[in-house]
Amino acid sequence: xxxxxxxxxxxxxxxxxxxxxxxxxxxxxxxxxxxxxxxxxxxxxxxxxxxxxxxxxxxxxxxxxxxxxxxxxxxxxxxxxxxxxxxxxxxxxxxxxxxxxxxxxxxxxxxxxxxxxxxxxxxxxxxxxxxxxxxxxxxxxxxxxxxxxxxxxxxxxxxxxxxxxxxxxxxxxxxxxxxxxxxxxxxxxxxxxxxxxxxxxxxxxxxxxxxxxxxxxxxxxxxxxxxxxxxxxxxxxxxxxxxxxxxxxxxxxxxxxxxxxxxxxxxxxxxxxxxxxxxxxxxxxxxxxxxxxxxxxxxxxxxxxxxxxxxxxxxxxxxxxxxxxxxxxxxxxxxxxxxxxxxxxxxxxxxxxxxxxxxxxxxxxxxxxxxxxxxxxxxxxxxxxxxxxxxxxxxxxxxxxxxxxxxxxxxxxxxxxxxxxxxxxxxxxxxxxxxxxxxxxxxxxxxxxxxxxxxxxxxxxxxxxxxxx
Numbered sequence: 001x002x003x004x005x006x007x008x009x010x011x012x013x014x015x016x017x018x019x020x021x022x023x024x025x026x027x028x029x030x031x032x033x034x035x036x037x038x039x040x041x042x043x044x045x046x047x048x049x050x051x052x053x054x055x056x057x058x059x060x061x062x063x064x065x066x067x068x069x070x071x072x073x074x075x076x077x078x079x080x081x082x083x084x085x086x087x088x089x090x091x092x093x094x095x096x097x098x099x100x101x102x103x104x105x106x107x108x109x110x111x112x113x114x115x116x117x118x119x120x121x122x123x124x125x126x127x128x129x130x131x132x133x134x135x136x137x138x139x140x141x142x143x144x145x146x147x148x149x150x151x152x153x154x155x156x157x158x159x160x161x162x163x164x165x166x167x168x169x170x171x172x173x174x175x176x177x178x179x180x181x182x183x184x185x186x187x188x189x190x191x192x193x194x195x196x197x198x199x200x201x202x203x204x205x206x207x208x209x210x211x212x213x214x215x216x217x218x219x220x221x222x223x224x225x226x227x228x229x230x231x232x233x234x235x236x237x238x239x240x241x242x243x244x245x246x247x248x249x250x251x252x253x254x255x256x257x258x259x260x261x262x263x264x265x266x267x268x269x270x271x272x273x274x275x276x277x278x279x280x281x282x283x284x285x286x287x288x289x290x291x292x293x294x295x296x297x298x299x300x301x302x303x304x305x306x307x308x309x310x311x312x313x314x315x316x317x318x319x320x321x322x323x324x325x326x327x328x329x330x331x332x333x334x335x336x337x338x339x340x341x342x343x344x345x346x347x348x349x350x351x352x353x354x355x356x357x358x359x360x361x362x363x364x365x366x367x368x369x370x371x372x373x374x375x376x377x378x379x380x381x382x383x384x385x386x387x388x389x390x391x392x393x394x395x396x397x398x399x400x401x402x403x404x405x406x407x408x409x410x411x412x413x414x415x416x417x418x419x420x421x422x423x424x425x426x427x428x429x430x431x432x433x434x435x436x437x438x439x440x441x442x443x444x445x446x447x448x449x450x451x452x453x454x455x456x457x458x459x460x461x462x463x464x465x466x467x468x469x
Contacts, residue, residue, distance in 0.1 A: 017088030022067070025060045029139060032058070037143035040204075052140040052205065062098045065136035066091050069128060069236070079127030080109045080219055097129055098136055105130050105212035108232050110220035122192075124218050124232030134213065134237040137205055144204045145240050150250045155273030156239035160457055162322045163382045165272045166336055167456035169326055172268040172279055173315055174334045179266035179279035182326075183286045184319050186309035187246075187298065190274035191238060192230040194245050195302030199231070203244055213237065229302060242274065245301045252297040253278065253290050272322055279315075286312050324383055336383040343388060346376050347395055354399050358406060362420060362434025363441040365403075369396075370444040377446045382454035389446035400432045400443070 032055045039048040055061045069075065070085050078084050085094050108124030115121040126134070142158070149157065154165040172178060196214045203210060213235065217226045231238040250269045254262060268279040280286050291305070298304055313319045315334075318327030323342040328334045350369055357365050373396070377389060404420045405413070417430075424431045432443040 017091045020063055025063055028060045029064050033143040037147055040144045040147050055140045056136055061136055061139055062095045065132045066094045068135045069131040079125050081127045085128050098132055105216040107216050108218040110218045124234040134235055138237050141205050141240055145244055148247050150247055152269050153271045156243055163454040164456050165270050167454050168270050176332050179281050180315050181280050181283050182313050182319055183278040184311050185276050186306045187274040188304050188306040191233045193302050194230050198301045249297050253293050283312055338380045338385055338388050351399050354403050363436035366434055366441045373444045377449045381449050381452055392446045397430055
């Protein structure tokens, strides 16, 4: 660790951000995280807190925190002070500013992002220093959060993703004699209503710093609003705080139930952030046992279930979870595929971009839509998606054909086709293309992506224990 600190210190003194040895910084921060996880797992709470203290005051931790907030997607988005750290000198100065003494969190800048056509989601944007402080303390909290996490919680955890959650659902419901009822649950305004008192009493981190973040407030249209509950969406630490608040939900539902009772009722639980499902062999068990216990667990944290989005569904009828549809058909086969809502939303987005680009050059249009297609397909390539991918190719090509015809209303269809579409080497016709600086740019075809079965992470696995081994 001393070598990494010396390297980081040299970078600070010389104002040369690029001289920091990041391999050593990452290695030494990871070692401290492993020690924190091990101490907490063995019940050595004082040692874990001491190691957290060391990590949050180390140059390695501070450098890694600054690097995270200056290299992510929001690196050019300022807070209420209008500042961003976009030069090596500002980043080095940012490391020096991460001190607990005299620290005061600034209010968040409130913005609104579209959630649907009619609804908008509030988002809080902290200043760069507050973001870096949150990233720094998150490094110290994450090892403990991993130790206390539910085994089937997959949201906002390093090394886990939505594909793990969907694979777990498949494993639970694929058998012929699996559960036939599913409780689809959603927590109403999870991030906005978590009780501050509960967080202050249970989150294992510096209480003074945590209180600063929770009580920072936000500025909306030049008016300051205090925050009395919830964690700000947009803060780096908000996801781990929400996970800590929801951890233990699985154990609360099944408290005092024997293994025989759980197997008889075919109980399984899968959570991703604030969305979760529970399976059971009977509707009565979910209504009379699970839902009351869930409500009791959430009430202690200032949360409640959303009545609109919480429902009990038969697996044969199908349900949507994380943008994918899960349904068992008449032959007893369980199939997971992209949900119709997800497909419609994706196609609407692509069509809107094409429609609003009447004079855009073909190559520039492809530069806009290809990453969107590639990202959506990558998300759904682990489930039964081949036919849907082919359908998307057809619909997108049809939209591009309309776009091309509108550009040349006085040309024949044959002329338009020869200008924008071609027959590729594999014999596939109607391949849309453009040219940029003499280079040919082709439409990314969803059906060109092979379906790959996802290998689910083990429920009890986490990066701290795996690194230790």
